[in-house]
Structures are given as C-alpha cells and as structure tokens.
Amino acid sequence: MPTRSKARKEEPAEAGSDIVMEEAPTSHQPESKDDDMSLPGSTPTAASFEFLNEGHTLGNALRYVINRNPEVEFCAYAIPHPSEPKMTVRIQTFEGTTAIEALEKGLRDLQDLCDVVTDKFIEARERFSAGASS
Amino acid sequence: MDFDPMVMDDAESLGPVVKISQADSVRTKFELSNVDISFANSLRRVMLAEIPTIAIDLVEIEENSTVLADEFIAHRLGLIPLNAEGVESLVNSRDCDCEGYCEHCSVRLTLHAKCTGDENMSVFARDLVPTGERLNQVLGTPIVTDSEGLGPLILKLRPGQEIKLECIAKKGIAKEHAKWAPSAAIGFEYDPHNKLHHTDLWYEQDPKAEWPPSEYAEWEEPPQEGEPFDYDAVPNRFYYNVETAGNLPPDAIVTEGIKVLQQKLAGLIHELTEGEGGDGANGDYNGPRSPEYNTGADGFGGYTTPFGNAGNQSAWGGAGGTTPYGTTPYGAGQSSWS
Numbered sequence: 496m497p498t499r500s501k502a503r504k505e506e507p508a509e510a511g512s513d514i515v516m517e518e519a520p521t522s523h524q525p526e527s528k529d530d531d532m533s534l535p536g537s538t539p540t541a542a543s544f545e546f547l548n549e550g551h552t553l554g555n556a557l558r559y560v561i562n563r564n565p566e567v568e569f570c571a572y573a574i575p576h577p578s579e580p581k582m583t584v585r586i587q588t589f590e591g592t593t594a595i596e597a598l599e600k601g602l603r604d605l606q607d608l609c610d611v612v613t614d615k616f617i618e619a620r621e622r623f624s625a626g627a628s629s
Numbered sequence: 630m631d632f633d634p635m636v637m638d639d640a641e642s643l644g645p646v647v648k649i650s651q652a653d654s655v656r657t658k659f660e661l662s663n664v665d666i667s668f669a670n671s672l673r674r675v676m677l678a679e680i681p682t683i684a685i686d687l688v689e690i691e692e693n694s695t696v697l698a699d700e701f702i703a704h705r706l707g708l709i710p711l712n713a714e715g716v717e718s719l720v721n722s723r724d725c726d727c728e729g730y731c732e733h734c735s736v737r738l739t740l741h742a743k744c745t746g747d748e749n750m751s752v753f754a755r756d757l758v759p760t761g762e763r764l765n766q767v768l769g770t771p772i773v774t775d776s777e778g779l780g781p782l783i784l785k786l787r788p789g790q791e792i793k794l795e796c797i798a799k800k801g802i803a804k805e806h807a808k809w810a811p812s813a814a815i816g817f818e819y820d821p822h823n824k825l826h827h828t829d830l831w832y833e834q835d836p837k838a839e840w841p842p843s844e845y846a847e848w849e850e851p852p853q854e855g856e857p858f859d860y861d862a863v864p865n866r867f868y869y870n871v872e873t874a875g876n877l878p879p880d881a882i883v884t885e886g887i888k889v890l891q892q893k894l895a896g897l898i899h900e901l902t903e904g905e906g907g908d909g910a911n912g913d914y915n916g917p918r919s920p921e922y923n924t925g926a927d928g929f930g931g932y933t934t935p936f937g938n939a940g941n942q943s944a945w946g947g948a949g950g951t952t953p954y955g956t957t958p959y960g961a962g963q964s965s966w967s
C-alpha cells in the first residue's frame with residue numbers, strides 16, 4: 496500500500512499546486528492516484544460507495560457500525576438527492592485495512608447485530624408467553 | 630482495542646436487551662435497549678415499509694351497477710388486509726416466468742353480490758372468495774377479526790344493484806404502496822422525559838403541566854431539579870408498539886423486519902465479495918464514484934441492493950422487500966440468517 500509520500504512522488508503535478516504538502520490538513524489519507532483499476536477519487540483506504548435503492552434504513556445503521564471499527568478514520572453516509580434512489584457511504588480507514596474491507600466488515604457486523612436482536616426478541620417472546628400462561 | 634459492534638461504548642452492558650411488556654394477537658409492545666438509535670430506527674423503518682405481504686393489485690370488473698366508480702372500488706379492495714401467511718413462497722410477480730400472473734405469483738379472489746331484497750345490502754370482505762390454486766389454504770384470505778365475522782365493509786348495494794369482479798392479489802412491500810404494510814401502526818419512542826432535548830415541547834405556560842407523561846415515563850428516572858444538561862448522553866432505550874393490520878402476527882412483523890434487513894446485508898455482502906455479480910443495473914454510469922479499485926470493474930461503481938432477489942428462498946419472504954424495483958437477483962444459498 497502506498498504511503499502518502501510515495502503517492503506524492505508519483506504525481507509530480509502536485510508540486511505545482513497551491514497547497515504546500517507539508518501544510519496540508521492532517522488527514523491521514525493519501526492523495527488519490529490514477530490507477531487504471533480505480534475509479535476517480537478512490538484509494539485503497541478512502542472510497543465512496545453508492546447503494547442503489549437504499550436509504551436511511553441501511554445507511555444510518557451501516558454508518559454507525561462502520562464507525563465502531565477502530566481501523567476506520569471516517570465514515571459517513573448521505574442521500575445526495577431525495578428524488579434519486581441512491582445512498583452513498585464514504586469510508587476512510589487507517590493503513591491497516593482498506594475501505595472495502597471496512598465496508599464488508601460493517602455489513603457483517605450489522606448482520607451479527609441483527610442475529611443477536613432476533614435471538615433476544617424470540618427469547619423474550621417465549622419468556623413472555625411462558626410467564627403469561629403459568 | 631477489541632471491537633464488538635454489540636457493545637455500547639461506555640456500557641458495562643451485555644449487548645442488546647429486549648423486554649416485552651405486552652404481546653397478543655394484535656400488538657406487541659417491547660423495549661429494545663443497548664443498541665444505537667440508528668439501528669433502532671432501521672428496525673422501525675424496515676417493519677413499516679419493507680416486509681413483503683400480499684394485497685389486491687389488479688381488479689377486473691365485470692358488472693358494477695353500484696353508485697361507486699370502478700376505480701374507487703378497486704382502490705378499496707386493494708386496502709383490504711389479506712392473510713400473508715406463506716408469502717415467502719409466493720414468487721414476486723415481476724420475477725415470475727409467467728405473463729402477467731399465475732398461481733405461483735398471485736392469488737385470485739372473486740366477489741359477486743346482487744341486492745335482490747328491498748333493503749340496502751352491505752358487501753364485506755368476507756364476501757371476497759379466494760378461488761383457484763393457492764400455495765396454502767390461508768394465503769390471500771381476507772382478514773376478518775370482528776365478532777360478527779364480516780370483515781371490512783367494501784361497498785353497499787341498493788335493491789337491484791350488482792357487483793361482480795375478479796381480483797388478483799400479488800406480493801409487494803409498503804414502500805411501493807401502503808396497502809402492503811403489515812403493520813397498522815408502529816409506535817416508536819425513547820427518552821420519555823425528553824432529557825436529551827431531542828424534541829421541543831410546545832407549551833403555553835408549563836410543558837410539565839400541559840403534556841401528559843408517556844406511558845414509559847415511569848420506566849426511566851425523571852430528571853432531577855436543576856440537573857445540568859448532559860451533552861454526552863445518547864438514547865439507549867427504545868420503546869416499540871407494533872400493531873398488526875391482521876395479515877401477519879405482530880411477532881412475525883418484528884422478526885420479518887430484521888430478516889429483511891438481513892437480506893439486504895446478505896445481498897450486499899454477496900455483491901461485494903463475488904465481484905461484479907450480474908449487475909447491469911447501472912453499468913453505463915460513470916459518475917464520480919470510487920469503489921473497486923482492484924477488481925477490474927468496468928465503470929460500475931455502486932452496489933445495488935437488489936430488492937427483487939428472485940431465487941432467495943428463506944423462511945419468510947424470498948424476495949427481500951420486493952415490489953418495485955426488482956432487478957439483480959442475489960444468488961440463492963448465501964443467506965445464513967435463521
């Protein structure tokens with residue numbers, strides 16, 4: 496995984512930019528590099544994901560779960576326009592993991608949470624009927 | 630640092646807790662605690678809008694000499710709750726191989742009534758008769774819960790008037806049309822004393838005197854006189870009141886709701902890990918998005934949550950929440966929820 500300084504070297508054009516790199520914001524994120532595989536704006540540790548036909552139902556819970564991952568530097572979701580059925584999630588991670596891994600982990604953690612809540616509900620429901628009938 | 634999504638930051642808690650305070654055939658009241666408000670709200674939203682049920686979607690009117698317009702009657706028919714037991718094995722009509730509808734993706738109901746007496750006659754939901762092949766003996770039967778066994782009133786006939794029609798009930802979710810909502814209402818509240826100031830209580834002189842306390846107010850400590858506002862406090866206990874419209878038992882609404890969430894997640898994980906699994910949905914879109922930097926993506930940058938997962942047969946609702954936007958089947962077999 497490229498370090499920040501490496502990414503800078505690969506992009507000499509950056510040298511001419513207004514911002515002196517040493518004074519750049521303290522974000523951990525490397526500058527984006529033009530990798531043929533990547534879509535504009537993505538790096539291994541920083542990416543935005545678009546979900547079609549999803550909204551706050553998934554977005555907010557997913558955002559919360561991803562943020563609980565200590566490897567994640569930043570995560571937020573948005574619904575860019577109310578009349579487009581799209582939801583976007585931005586994930587930036589530290590070097591130890593990637594945005595995609597963090598997304599996948601978030602999805603799985605949310606699944607686990609759903610499992611636990613289902614179990615707890617069924618358990619509570621059975622206890623309730625047992626209490627009511629006795 | 631150990632990461633456990635189930636445990637709240639500062640709590641010595643043991644993860645989510647569910648307490649049921651009332652449960653009968655009409656409603657379930659429960660408290661869900663030690664979860665984040667985002668998850669609690671997701672559960673509420675998914676129960677409201679994305680649980681598949683069955684409702685009348687097509688009406689063919691053969692004879693209507695009532696005073697009501699055809700479309701008016703069709704609309705009323707759509708809103709009649711039908712028993713949704715077993716909808717999970719009903720195919721979503723948009724995904725079915727048939728043309729239009731068939732017994733795998735619909736239930737047929739007929740209504741025929743003529744007022745032959747000299748008194749006005751009422752036509753009720755019980756007069757809607759399921760006919761033809763059905764997946765099971767109850768799927769699509771109108772819900773009748775009143776003591777006289779009539780069900781909701783559909784229309785009235787004057788002497789001599791007649792109504793004759795045939796309905797096709799299909800599977801769907803309330804996101805497409807509220808007639809597919811399993812719940813008549815879902816109560817959701819937290820922080821009965823408004824300690825978090827998430828709401829502003831309108832008042833004339835004194836909000837305490839003018840606002841009746843919530844039924845959950847005595848479950849939580851009232852704020853002390855002069856207590857400073859806690860800026861770090863987050864809601865932790867959520868009170869649900871799930872009331873069914875009759876089509877699904879209230880407990881099933883809760884478990885189905887979570888299942889729909891699970892299906893969304895399973896579908897997304899599937900797409901994320903299997904790479905570009907059959908997603909032509911937005912392949913031509915090259916907007917400023919970024920995932921898949923090393924997967925050989927060809928310009929597709931999103932993950933479509935498939936609402937219409939054709940072959941994903943799990944206990945309830947093979948097709949996630951499905952009605953409208955059916956595309957992108959997520960393959961069968963990867964769903965591990967129980």
Ligand SMILES: [Zn+2]
Nearest residue numbers: 725727731734
């Ligand atoms: Zn069919």
